[in-house]
Amino acid sequence: MDDHTDGGGRAAATGPDRTLPVPDRLLSAATRLFAERGFERTSVQELVAAAGVTKGAMYHYFASKDDLLYAVYQRVLAMQTERLAGFAAAEGPIEDRLRAAAADVVHTTVDNLDDTRIFFRSLHMLPEDKLAAVRKERRAYHERFRGMIEEGQRTGALRADVPADIAVTQFFGAVHHLSTWYRPEGELSGAAVGAYFADLFLAGLRSPDAAR
Amino acid sequence: MDDHTDGGGRAAATGPDRTLPVPDRLLSAATRLFAERGFERTSVQELVAAAGVTKGAMYHYFASKDDLLYAVYQRVLAMQTERLAGFAAAEGPIEDRLRAAAADVVHTTVDNLDDTRIFFRSLHMLPEDKLAAVRKERRAYHERFRGMIEEGQRTGALRADVPADIAVTQFFGAVHHLSTWYRPEGELSGAAVGAYFADLFLAGLRSPDAAR
Amino acid sequence: MDDHTDGGGRAAATGPDRTLPVPDRLLSAATRLFAERGFERTSVQELVAAAGVTKGAMYHYFASKDDLLYAVYQRVLAMQTERLAGFAAAEGPIEDRLRAAAADVVHTTVDNLDDTRIFFRSLHMLPEDKLAAVRKERRAYHERFRGMIEEGQRTGALRADVPADIAVTQFFGAVHHLSTWYRPEGELSGAAVGAYFADLFLAGLRSPDAAR
Amino acid sequence: MDDHTDGGGRAAATGPDRTLPVPDRLLSAATRLFAERGFERTSVQELVAAAGVTKGAMYHYFASKDDLLYAVYQRVLAMQTERLAGFAAAEGPIEDRLRAAAADVVHTTVDNLDDTRIFFRSLHMLPEDKLAAVRKERRAYHERFRGMIEEGQRTGALRADVPADIAVTQFFGAVHHLSTWYRPEGELSGAAVGAYFADLFLAGLRSPDAAR
DNA sequence: GATGAATGAGGTTTCATTCAT
DNA sequence: CATGAATGAAACCTCATTCAT
Incomplete structure (x- = not known):
């Protein structure tokens, strides 16, 4: 996943990869175009042209x-869910697993900025039923993350005077916001931002009683 | 400002306030509708109907x-900028001013969720030149906030091992994200969320050397 | 009349002459704008702005x-009619008067190219009744010119094997066409073109029997 | 070409010929309507209705x-250019070829009055780039015609004391003007007008020294 | 499987004109 | 005389989708 953004990116210059199956080409083109100019501003015509496909095929x-x-x-949801599951099920102190999961979310997000941009910006364009499905899966994802925090609160590793929910939303707000300001060509690597974010996040949550 | 949402909100039920000047009515209706169904899904026809105005007038x-x-x-920008200026220029320890400013941003955001929803979701629909203007003012806003953090870092009140920029974007990401999950009719008041957010934010930033 | 184009021309650079009466300013601006971008492409708003006048005033x-x-x-019609009347009523051989009238029409047209451009290009935008009035006066103008040719045909100065009507329309077609190609800043003066046109016109009409 | 006007003309009464390809139907309808009421006064709605086509198809x-x-x-340009090329390349005395070409232009114009009416009246409605393309081709056409005159001037068949350019524009002005006054239902046939025009044109240009 | 011509509803915008002040 | 906010009809154009081939 770390190298996921390429397909779309290079496609801009070199045209669609005609060896890929049609649905994949469409998905790549859609991800790139929806992120670039928004869902509404992307016409089906542009989409199929970018994918090197005809309208009928789409x-x-x-x-x-x-x-x-x-x-x-x-x-996107499948990818996110899968990765988080890994960290949740891993061994080791909850604080370490949480930090790793937090850093990974950031890193992954930075590697797939187009997806993130689309995710929040175009949610409201989904039809009612699909929107509900997305929200449901997204909620499950958050709950899994929240579960890790609650685990830490129960063990005393994390402070319990702040609702886990608040901490989750605060953190994911920051993650989502990455698509607004992060530039891959800038100085900060995704890993670096991940480390900082995880650090601030855990510092904010660490129990006052916990040893440093 | 705490009671800002009124006009638009009530107008949904009671119709446009016909005593207000036409531009104000349009602005109110636009804020409400753009937030509700998005900029692209709101037709000019719906807009003027909601404002009780003709298309020509618009x-x-x-x-x-x-x-x-x-x-x-x-x-929105004018409002945000003005409020922050107040906290930046106030007296007192930087940590207190920062906490107050952070809590206020949250509170204000919660009181104007429609504006926030529009702000990030529809930025990409602005024409190039206007987008530049918005980004410029927004950047100035962030820099002012960053300035407060840097002040704390210089005085030793805040940890200096995390770039102020990172802290700012993390915090504002969380704030922006409020429009995604916060429900005014829920249990948490805006002030409560503000307190929690400010607490997590400052706990994350507090210098390890600082006395508690 | 020879210096008529000025008002409009200079107004483009210097703005409307605010000492002129309002209707004149509007007439000048209209002539210039209708000629430049056409009647349909000129909005009333542009018109009144160019004339330095408000819509209400117009x-x-x-x-x-x-x-x-x-x-x-x-x-335009008043001007044309008046000038032709002078030549028709003058003394001297018909051939000379015809040549003078022809040359003058060209010269005058060249001095008022905007008017000519509008005249033919926008005739169809006039409402029915006004169109009829214009056509009527225009026909009278042509008939007066035709009368001079017929006079020459009766006296034997001009060939009679071509209907006077045909000669008239041929000549005025050429004159009207001037607005399509003539450029005031070019080498040919209006008088020069007038001389050439009159010459070709009369050479075409001269009786084979007439002495040279 | 002599019977070109039909399609459009009859279509007014009988409706569009639904066996013709859609673009042809649109072209016919456009030619007729633009000539009848002008480009600006013809709405796309009327256009597609007249062509028996939907807006989307257009x-x-x-x-x-x-x-x-x-x-x-x-x-129109393609047709004109093609015909003129024929006369320019033909054999025979230049005077005869010129006369034939001139008469043919008139005849052709009379057979396609709608096209001519549109040609000059609506030139200014073309966007800049397309206007340039039209002007360029039109200029080439004029230059070909002028070339024939110059040929006559070099051989002494035509007078050289009038610039060929002037003669060309005078003639084409008259031709263009036909759409203003010529009525197919009148007495004069297109061929008759063509003969008269060619006669006046060549009489005006004939060298004084040339034998009759 | 794939095509692309055709649909038709709906979108934003323009503009001549009116009228209360 | 003059203003300019407001009207409302009509303009051009876009676009997701369908369907005969």
Whole structure:
């Protein structure tokens, strides 16, 4: 995943990779274009042109433009959920696992900025039912993360005077916001930002009683 | 400002306040509708109907739909900038001023969720030049906030091993994200969320050497 | 008349002459703008701005935008009719008078290219009744010119094997066309073109029997 | 070409010929309507209704209303250029070829009055780049015609004391003007007008020294 | 599987004109 | 005489989607 952004990025210059299956090409093009100019500003015509595909082909694989957007969401959600599951199930002190998970979320986000940009900016363009599905999975994701915090609060490693929910939303707000300001060509690597964010996050949550 | 949401909110039920000047009515309706269904999904027709105004009247005051969006941004920016200036210029220990400013930003945001929702979701719909203007003012805002953190770092009140920039973006990410999950009708008051956020934020930033 | 183009021309650079009466300023601005970008492409707003006048003022003096166009036509027609009357009523051999009239028409046209451009290009934008009035006067003008040719044909100075009507329309077609290609800043003066046109015209019409 | 006007003309009464391809139907309808009421007064709605086509279909083939106008110009230009090339390349005394070409231009124009009416009246509605293209081709056309005159001047068949340019513009002015006054239902046939015009034109240009 | 011409509803914007002040 | 806010009809154009081939 760390090298995921490429496909879209290079495609801009070199045209769609014609060896990829049609649905993948469409998904790549959609991710890039929706991130660049927004869902509404991207016409189906531009989309299929960027993917090197005809309109008919697109409607063969996707029921609608909305559906294509939904497919983008599904791919992102699947990836996020899978990664988090790994950290949640790992061994070791909860504080370490939380830090690792937090840093990874940042790193992954930075490697897939297009997805993140789309995620929040275009949620409201999803039809009602698909929106509900996305929100449900997203909530599950947050709850899994929250579960780790609560675990730390129970063991006394993390302060318990702040609701875990608040901490989760604060952290993911910051993560989501990355797509607004982070520039891959800048000085800070994704790993570096991840380290800082995880540090601030855990410093904020650390129990006053915990030893340093 | 604490009671700012009124006009728009109530207008949904009671119709536009016909005693207000036309541009104000349009601005209120636009804020509400853009937040509710997004800029792209709001037609000019719906807009003017909600404002109790004709299309021609709208184009008499605003050059385009984009321009109306920009006007919404200008109002929000002016408000934010003004409030922050107050805290930056106040007396007292930097840590206290920073906490107060952070809590206030949250509180204010919660009181104007519509504005925030629009702010980040629809930035990309602004025409190039207006987008630049908004970004410029927004950057100035961030820099002022960063300045307070740097002041704390210089005096030793705040840890200096994390770039102030990182702290700022992390915090504002969380604030911006409020519009995604905060519900005014829920249990948490804006003030309560503000207190928690400010607490986590400052705990994360507090210098290890500082006395508690 | 020879120096008529000035008002409009200079106004472009210096703004409307605010010492002129309002209707004149409107007429000048209209002539210039209608010629530059066409009647349809000129909005009433631009018109009044160019004339340094408010919309209300314009509607005080002119019933409609159409009416302003009509006023332009009236001014041109009056000028043309008056000049031709002079040549028709003059003394001397018909051939000389015809040549002088022909040359003068060209010269005058060249000095008022804007008017000519409007005349033919925007005729179809006039409302039915005003169009009829313009056509009527224009026909009278042509008939007066035709009368001079017929006079020459009766006296034997001009060939009679071509209908006078044909000769008239051929000549005025050429004159009207001037606005398409003539450039005041070019080498040919209006007088020079007038001389050439008159020469070709009369050479074409001269009776084979006439002495040279 | 002599029977070109039909399609459009009859279509007014019988409706669009639904066996013709959509672009042709649009071109016919556009030619007729632009000539009848002018480009600006013809709405896209009327246009597609007259062509028996939907708006979407029109925009499938033509980028804009302007583009449709341009297509009309292209068709006319192609036709004119082709015909003139024939006369220029023919054998025989230059005077005869010139007379034949002149008469043919008139005849052709009379057979396609709609095109001519549009040509000059709506030139200014073309976007800048397309206007330039039209002017360029038109200039080439004039230059070819001028070349024939110059040939006559070199051989002594035509008088050389009038610039060929002047003669060309005078003649084409008259031709263009035909759309203003010529009525197909009148007494004069296109051939008759062509003969008269060619006669006047050549009589005006004939060298005084040339034998009759 | 894939095509691309055609649909038609709906979008934003313009603009001549009116009218209360 | 003059203003300029407001009107409202109509303009051009876009675009997701369908369907005969």
